[in-house]
Amino acid sequence: MQLFYTPDIDPTHSHYLLSEEESKHCIRVLRLEAGSEVQLVDGRGGLYNARITDAHPKRVVLQINSVVPAFNKRNHYLHIAIAPTKNIERTEWFIEKATEIGIDEISPVICQRSERKEVKVDRLNKIITSAIKQSIKAYHPVLNEPVSFDRLIAKKFDGQKFIAHCDAGDKANLGAALVPHGSYLILIGPEGDFSPPEIEAALQSGYKAITLGESRLRTETAALEACFEVNFLNR
Secondary structure, X not given: OOEXXXXXXXXXXXXXXXXXXXXXXXXXXXXXXXXXXXXXXXXXXXXXXXXXXXXXXXXXXXXXXXXXXXXXXXXXXXXXXXXXXOOHHHHHHHHHHHHHHOOOEEEEEXXXXXXXXOOOHHHXXXXXXXXXXXXXXXXXXXXXXXXXXXXXHHOOOOOEEEEEOOOOOOOEEHHHHOOOOOXXXXXXXXXXXXXXXXXXXXXXXXXEEEEOOOOOOOHHHHHHHXXXXXXXXXX
């Protein structure tokens, strides 16, 4: 069954009008007709079962038949702050796969050793939207504007805070340190890793140093490993 992302839908209404872009895709590309059953997600947890009543290529009208609130709501909250990679396609790959696996919030963080200082948030949000449709997710992860490392660690976060780095020193295994069914913020550094002053600043701000295994991982691989492990431990 085809699925559409409809963030402005009102769950109290019995009908919904697809945008012109989605209507064109629905009729011209997918070849759906009046009577076809479709699903909608609002990005806030709502999954809607609907039927096309007017198959106009510019304004498809849908009749809402049922609503499933909090569809597949997860039992934890995951926020990953990742330094954008020099090759932005690697960051895009992480965002797509993390959305499919399960993530709530993503923050591009600019560090001392970052080779990329900016990202196109609009493009990354489109990748997220496509990924939630692919994986049938009713929650749309929040993508924040890029933020400096110092500003990020100064923000209040009510949950466990971790920094994954490659420097020497005491580091816990993420699986052993994580308390199930909680909220987590995990910092993943750039290709050159976090600088020693950044690591120390994070530790002073309440972050716990963690390891993601014995292998040296790329930035996007480390971030996806953290995402997978958190979801696996909360399964």
